[in-house]
Amino acid sequence: MDKPMPGALAGLRVLDLSRVLAGPWAAQVFGDLGADVIKVERPGTGDDTRTWGPPYLKDGAGKDTTEAAYFLSANRNKRSVCVDFTRPEGQEIVRKLAAECDILIENFKVGGLKQYGLDYESIRKINPRLIYCSITGFGQQGPYAPRAGYDFLIQGMGGLMSLTGRKDGEPGGGPQKVGVALTDILTGLYSVIAVLAALNHRHATNEGQHVDLALLDVQVTSLANQNMNYLTSGEAPVRMGNAHPNIVPYQDFPTADGDMIIAVGNDGQFAALCGVLGHPEWAADARFSTNTLRVKNRETIIAMLRAVTATRTTTEWVKACESVGVPCGPINDLSAVFEDPHIKSRRLKIELPHPTAGTIPLVGSPIRMSATPVEYRSPPPLLGEHTLAVLEEILGLSLSDVSKLAESKIVASSDFPGPPR
Numbered sequence: 001m002d003k004p005m006p007g008a009l010a011g012l013r014v015l016d017l018s019r020v021l022a023g024p025w026a027a028q029v030f031g032d033l034g035a036d037v038i039k040v041e042r043p044g045t046g047d048d049t050r051t052w053g054p055p056y057l058k059d060g061a062g063k064d065t066t067e068a069a070y071f072l073s074a075n076r077n078k079r080s081v082c083v084d085f086t087r088p089e090g091q092e093i094v095r096k097l098a099a100e101c102d103i104l105i106e107n108f109k110v111g112g113l114k115q116y117g118l119d120y121e122s123i124r125k126i127n128p129r130l131i132y133c134s135i136t137g138f139g140q141q142g143p144y145a146p147r148a149g150y151d152f153l154i155q156g157m158g159g160l161m162s163l164t165g166r167k168d169g170e171p172g173g174g175p176q177k178v179g180v181a182l183t184d185i186l187t188g189l190y191s192v193i194a195v196l197a198a199l200n201h202r203h204a205t206n207e208g209q210h211v212d213l214a215l216l217d218v219q220v221t222s223l224a225n226q227n228m229n230y231l232t233s234g235e236a237p238v239r240m241g242n243a244h245p246n247i248v249p250y251q252d253f254p255t256a257d258g259d260m261i262i263a264v265g266n267d268g269q270f271a272a273l274c275g276v277l278g279h280p281e282w283a284a285d286a287r288f289s290t291n292t293l294r295v296k297n298r299e300t301i302i303a304m305l306r307a308v309t310a311t312r313t314t315t316e317w318v319k320a321c322e323s324v325g326v327p328c329g330p331i332n333d334l335s336a337v338f339e340d341p342h343i344k345s346r347r348l349k350i351e352l353p354h355p356t357a358g359t360i361p362l363v364g365s366p367i368r369m370s371a372t373p374v375e376y377r378s379p380p381p382l383l384g385e386h387t388l389a390v391l392e393e394i395l396g397l398s399l400s401d402v403s404k405l406a407e408s409k410i411v412a413s414s415d416f417p418g419p420p421r
Contacts, residue, residue, distance in 0.1 A: 010035070012030070014105065025189070028077060038390055039081065040094060043084050043384070043411065049070040051066075077378055087410060097394060098127055103130070103133065106135070107136065129202060136149060159219070176239075187218045195211055249264050249294070253306055254309060262327070272325060272326050348366075352376055355382060356382070360379050
């Protein structure tokens with residue numbers, strides 16, 4: 001059998017000083033694509049999300065481990081090194097690691113690393129080729145720059161919650177956040193894009209640069225068509241539940257045994273839907289024949305459609321709609337998602353060996369590359385699992401050197417008595 005090609009980003013080394021989600025998500029993408037990712041964590045506690053549970057990963061006996069599911073979602077393909085960089089000796093270790101890396105990712109408050117000599121201006125003096133990516137709530141400049149930023153807060157400030165949820169005045173109406181920290185995820189992905197662009201610039205100039213990513217910037221930018229709906233009309237869009245502001249019908253509909261989604265994208269699909277529903281005449285109706293007309297007469301046509309969809313089951317409607325090319329599907333919970341045959345065929349659930357649990361279930365990367373596929377080399381690390389190996393390999397420290405640092409509590413390692421946590 002041919003030896004598999006190394007990952008697309010093999011040969012790059014990332015120093016991950018970030019915690020929680022946006023930064024770790026970006027670093028995990030780099031790890032999935034083959035980069036060597038070194039996650040620097042606080043001795044004793046590590047990344048905040050290690051304790052953001054329950055649920056926790058269970059060991060072979062079915063008992064909870066100390067690994068929270070939240071942490072596990074964003075930290076595979078990394079090596080954990082525990083260094084206390086509030087102390088001068090720890091700062092020197094991090095600087096030496098940064099000197100041997102291509103990328104550094106951090107999400108401390110603006111200026112938070114300067115006191116340790118780990119800010120961009122300090123690090124660039126020892127490694128001018130480094131791509132230094134700072135992720136904050138509000139960016140490096142601006143009146144809000146000093147503030148701490150969290151996804152929930154940004155969803156509100158950035159307009160997403162003004163668009164999410166049932167209409168005002170309806171039961172359950174009012175502002176609603178998205179069910180996952182979507183702003184963090186999008187910021188992590190934008191960070192990867194920006195860093196890769198900076199790497200391409202480095203190929204041409206041999207110079208690194210500072211990448212500034214703000215959650216609020218990303219949130220506002222990601223509102224896409226809703227931004228333009230406002231900028232072109234002067235009217236701020238409002239919450240519409242599951243309806244679409246520009247397309248009809250494009251929302252949830254009741255069925256005989258639950259609910260489904262119909263997502264009609266053009267007039268031809270609407271005509272096909274009308275045929276499936278047994279009312280082909282609706283497609284020629286002067287009120288509904290074009291999307292523009294359907295948007296204007298939204299309430300009328302939606303009521304007519306809902307009266308019919310409630311007469312058959314979700315499975316029956318999905319099958320009928322698919323047969324004529326109308327996008328339609330069920331509203332799945334995660335149990336149904338991971339049992340879906342298509343999800344299984346795309347291998348979105350994976351398992352990796354784990355030192356305390358035996359095996360660990362994880363969600364695979366959505367990236368598919370023919371020549372350099374994503375590799376799942378290692379599970380999310382135990383706290384301090386790789387301190388000794390990384391300091392020996394990259395900094396040339398001996399076992400005795402690392403042991404002395406551990407005795408002084410400058411570093412922590414699972415290789416020495418007294419676990420990191």
